[in-house]
Amino acid sequence: MxxxxxxxxxxxxxxxxxxxxxxxxxxxxxxxxxxxxxxxxxxxxxxxxxxxxxxxxxxxxxxxxxxxxxxxxxxxxxxxxxxxxxxxxxxxxxxxxxxxxxxxxxxxxxxxxxxxxxxxxxxxxxxxxxxxxxxxxxxxxxxxxxxxxxxxxxxxxxxxxxxxxxxxxxxxxxxxxxxxxAVDNTRSICVGLSACTIPAVGHPNFKIAENTMEFGIGHHGEAGIRVEAIKTADEIATEMTQAILDDFSFSDSNHELAVMLSGLGTTPIMELYILYDKVEKILKEKGLCIYKVFIGNYVTSLDMNGTCLTIMQLDDELKTLLDHPAKSVGIEISAK
Amino acid sequence: MxxxxxxxxxxxxxxxxxxxxxxxxxxxxxxxxxxxxxxxxxxxxxxxxxxxxxxxxxxxxxxxxxxxxxxxxxxxxxxxxxxxxxxxxxxxxxxxxxxxxxxxxxxxxxxxxxxxxxxxxxxxxxxxxxxxxxxxxxxxxxxxxxxxxxxxxxxxxxxxxxxxxxxxxxxxxxxxxxxxxAVDNTRSICVGLSACTIPAVGHPNFKIAENTMEFGIGHHGEAGIRVEAIKTADEIATEMTQAILDDFSFSDSNHELAVMLSGLGTTPIMELYILYDKVEKILKEKGLCIYKVFIGNYVTSLDMNGTCLTIMQLDDELKTLLDHPAKSVGIEISAK
Missing domain, CATH: 3.40.50.10440 (Dihydroxyacetone kinase; domain 1)
Known part of the structure; x- marks a missing residue:
């Protein structure tokens, strides 16, 4: 290890x-x-x-x-x-x-x-x-x-x-x-490219084979929706975004979104931005407006390589609460 | 890949x-x-x-x-x-x-x-x-x-x-x-536990064998001071801190320190805190006072597993400048 x-x-x-x-x-x-x-x-x-x-x-x-x-x-x-x-x-x-x-x-x-x-x-x-x-x-x-x-x-x-x-x-x-x-307006989906190792166990509890990816994997390696050949970042971002759009009826009545792309631990920050480029494109094409973006390691899973896309539909109340100043180690929102 | x-x-x-x-x-x-x-x-x-x-x-x-x-x-x-x-x-x-x-x-x-x-x-x-x-x-x-x-x-x-x-x-x-x-008062040292892969190359340009670590590795895999059997976090933190203490004459005249432990890309945040516990202990034992701490991924090397310890000796000017509010994606300092 x-x-x-x-x-x-x-x-x-x-x-x-x-x-x-x-x-x-x-x-x-x-x-x-x-x-x-x-x-x-x-x-x-x-x-x-x-x-x-x-x-x-x-x-x-x-x-x-x-x-x-x-x-x-x-x-x-x-x-x-x-x-x-x-x-x-x-x-x-x-x-x-x-x-x-x-x-x-x-x-x-x-x-x-x-x-x-x-x-x-x-x-x-x-x-x-x-x-x-x-x-x-x-x-x-x-x-x-x-x-x-x-x-x-x-x-x-x-x-x-x-x-x-x-x-x-x-x-x-x-x-x-x-x-x-906030919960009712929020949907997430993960994709995993590698497993993670609990230190006390010393080896991964599950495997993701080279050249494959697990779509819908959980934050502890819970089985996802499907294992498939690894795709391009654009394709992965498209499938992730679509999975969320299929699940939640994003209203067309001027609602805005908060979008988070969190790395699961070992995913280079560079790649989160590569994914985000496509996520943004798709949401924009659907006429949706992105109000606030969070990209980084917000919720990880030890040394898992993967990412979690989270989208929250906002209204005036949620926007106010999201923008309210806050200071923690994981997130900091400064006064406007 | x-x-x-x-x-x-x-x-x-x-x-x-x-x-x-x-x-x-x-x-x-x-x-x-x-x-x-x-x-x-x-x-x-x-x-x-x-x-x-x-x-x-x-x-x-x-x-x-x-x-x-x-x-x-x-x-x-x-x-x-x-x-x-x-x-x-x-x-x-x-x-x-x-x-x-x-x-x-x-x-x-x-x-x-x-x-x-x-x-x-x-x-x-x-x-x-x-x-x-x-x-x-x-x-x-x-x-x-x-x-x-x-x-x-x-x-x-x-x-x-x-x-x-x-x-x-x-x-x-x-x-x-x-x-x-700031540069004159700052020293860093890295330890690497795994190599990284430049996407366009497709395989690591160097290797760190299982159960070994590279002490003093550079941010692009530049050869370090020595390759040795992997040690405990406490031992690694001790050697890293000592390497910096050996290099810089930390004044005993009420100087305070800024300490940064940056992950190199794939190191779980948990482990940075495990290392920091020992770094702090050693600095404290030496009578040094830690003024500000930064733990997280500040400067990474793609998917390299490793960490960089950085220590800056402060004076009144550097403290004022370090504390001055700033807002960037990588670092945010809010007004006190």
């Missing part, structure tokens, strides 16, 4: 030690739980708390989205594993300032189970927690069962929107409504 | 098309030369122009450092190749507002030659251009011949410092002096 690690079983501990030191101006580790990272000044008086959590290995996700006007506390899991219910609960207590907590997380079985247990624990303590699950991965379940879909890079839009709504003084119900709108 | 590309010979063209679309709020392509990217509102009246340039494949470097209070125009080369003299010249003309241009670039033979030809061309046109070359790579030449060293990720500090000095109204000589101070 060609990796910069010490003990493969301790990569999360070791990462968190470095993370805490590197970003001590912004975040701190919870005194109650070393698997909870919180915004330094959380809980913020009068504000609804925003919590997320998920497995490690997706950096800068999830911990990188703790920040000003973003997420207040995050529960950190082992590599590709859900954080414990206790960690989600501790994150709730770190984020709650008495206005309740919005838990905005990606739809995976383990996270779902643990969040729900943690919500029960919080309720027993008089902390109100409501949740939204990101379900943006169009490849993970058919349209008819959209609620079963996994959350992938679209979570970033959910946190940005929910975080801004909370920062602007929204009530818990208002935060939940805005975050849910 | 498992890559998201169209024609391997046209990756730079294709990237630039996407880059231009993605960041049209910030940058634009020069009307005179499609290999020159400039800040949208450059040249800026009354301000010294900042220009850089270099080979492609290092994204977000170099074009990603065009931005507000950063670089005004960049000359874009083919993958791992210097931009032409004409492109540097055209970048000078795009950046010059009559106060002269500071060309801040990495010390490589091709870039040196082309910059100097371009300066000659500019002088003939009455544009004053002075330059500073980044020479931060301690592995690329002995201490005694520091001027022969290559520039690697330390260039980012040079652009940040020079860009801020120009934004604050510095004269050309003042910009050059500040940028040179």
């Amino acid at each position: 060609q990796r910069f690690i010490n003990d493969p079983d301790l990569v999360v501990e070791d990462m968190l030690k470095g993370y805490q030191k590197a970003h001590q101006d912004l975040i701190t580790v919870s005194k109650n739980n070393d698997r909870v990272i919180k915004l330094k000044n959380a809980p913020i008086k009068g504000k609804v708390g925003i919590v997320t959590g998920g497995g490690s290995g997706h950096e800068p996700c999830f911990l990188g989205y703790v920040g000003h006007n973003m997420v207040d506390a995050v529960a950190v899991g082992e590599v590709f594993s859900s954080p414990t219910a206790q960690s989600f609960y501790d994150a709730f207590t770190e984020a709650d300032a008495g206005q309740g907590v919005a838990c905005l997380f990606g739809n995976y079985a383990g996270d779902n189970m643990n969040v729900k247990m943690a919500i029960q624990m919080a309720e027993d303590d008089g902390i109100t927690v409501k949740y939204v699950t990101a379900t943006d991965d169009v490849a993970s379940s058919p349209k008819e069962t959209r609620h079963k879909r996994h959350g992938i890079a679209g979570g970033v839009f959910m946190w940005k929107v929910g975080g801004a709504r909370a920062a602007l003084g929204g009530s818990l119900d208002e935060v939940i409504t805005s975050a849910q709108k | 498992q890559r998201f590309i169209n024609d391997p010979d046209l990756v730079v063209e294709d990237m630039l098309k996407g880059y231009q679309k993605a960041h049209q709020d910030l940058i634009t392509v020069s009307k005179n030369n499609d290999r020159v990217i400039k800040l949208k509102n450059a040249p800026i009246k009354g301000k010294v122009g900042i220009v850089t340039g270099g080979g492609s494949g290092h994204e977000p470097c170099f074009l990603g450092y065009v931005g507000h209070n950063m670089v005004d125009a960049v000359a874009v080369g083919e993958v791992f190749s210097s931009p032409t003299a004409q492109s540097f010249y055209d970048a000078f003309t795009e950046a010059d507002a009559g106060q002269g241009v500071a060309c801040l670039f990495g010390n490589y033979a091709g870039d040196n030659m082309n910059v100097k030809m371009a300066i000659q061309m500019a002088e003939d046109d009455g544009i004053t251009v002075k330059y500073v070359t980044a020479t931060d790579d301690v592995a690329s030449s002995p201490k005694e011949t520091r001027h022969k060293r290559h520039g690697i990720a330390g260039g980012v500090f040079m652009w940040k410092v020079g860009g801020a000095r120009a934004a604050l109204g510095g004269s050309l000589d003042e910009v050059i002096t500040s940028a040179q101070k």
Whole structure:
């Protein structure tokens, strides 16, 4: 394994030690739980708390989205594993300032189970927690069962929107409504060109053969829609964009889009721009207008080579919330 | 080749098309030369122009450092190749507002030659251009011949410092002096765990065998100081930090440091934090104080797996210039 690690079983501990030191101006580790990272000044008086959590290995996700006007506390899991219910609960207590907590997380079985247990624990303590699950991965379940879909890079839009709504003084119900709108308006699709290796395992759990690509692969290597011969960037971008257009009725009534192309870990930034050129062309040809673009490594999968295309349809509310200043390690939006 | 590309010979063209679309709020392509990217509102009246340039494949470097209070125009080369003299010249003309241009670039033979030809061309046109070359790579030449060293990720500090000095109204000589101070106070070292593939070549130009690492490798695979068995992250971080401490007399008189750990392309972000934990420990043990930390992909080498550690010793001037707000694709510093 060609990796910069010490003990493969301790990569999360070791990462968190470095993370805490590197970003001590912004975040701190919870005194109650070393698997909870919180915004330094959380809980913020009068504000609804925003919590997320998920497995490690997706950096800068999830911990990188703790920040000003973003997420207040995050529960950190082992590599590709859900954080414990206790960690989600501790994150709730770190984020709650008495206005309740919005838990905005990606739809995976383990996270779902643990969040729900943690919500029960919080309720027993008089902390109100409501949740939204990101379900943006169009490849993970058919349209008819959209609620079963996994959350992938679209979570970033959910946190940005929910975080801004909370920062602007929204009530818990208002935060939940805005975050849910972000989820309902967001679709993603991934393409993988190579597998990834969990350090503690030491070899890939799946394979993508040379000269093939996996269309619709999940962020942990979940089987995609099809394995096929590798195509040109233009062809791949076309298929990805089309998969999203087929799934979501983008209104023609002056709606604008936010578009994200996230690398999955080992994809050169150069190639994300090559893909984007074609994505933009297709969207423009369809008469759609791109309002904001995010290109880079926003949600990764260790050393997987691949990309995730995410599109959110905007309205005035979502535009305002997306543009609201925010500062986190993973994303920074400065005042206009 | 498992890559998201169209024609391997046209990756730079294709990237630039996407880059231009993605960041049209910030940058634009020069009307005179499609290999020159400039800040949208450059040249800026009354301000010294900042220009850089270099080979492609290092994204977000170099074009990603065009931005507000950063670089005004960049000359874009083919993958791992210097931009032409004409492109540097055209970048000078795009950046010059009559106060002269500071060309801040990495010390490589091709870039040196082309910059100097371009300066000659500019002088003939009455544009004053002075330059500073980044020479931060301690592995690329002995201490005694520091001027022969290559520039690697330390260039980012040079652009940040020079860009801020120009934004604050510095004269050309003042910009050059500040940028040179940044270079003089900066040292870097890389470790490579895998080679990279230039798309048009289709296979790596060099090899790093499984279970080995190359200490001191250059950003294009230039031979390092030694090839050795791969070590733990703590050991690698120790050797990297020590190599810099051995090369530069960090003053004990209250100086603070800026530290950057940049991934070379395919290194998971998680691992950069694992390395940083140890880097911080060592610097702290030496009584040194870390003022600002940058962790992420700042200067990459296509799909190379490796990391670059860069340390700049700060004084009051460099702190002020580093903290000055800036907005570019590669780096963003918000007002305190």
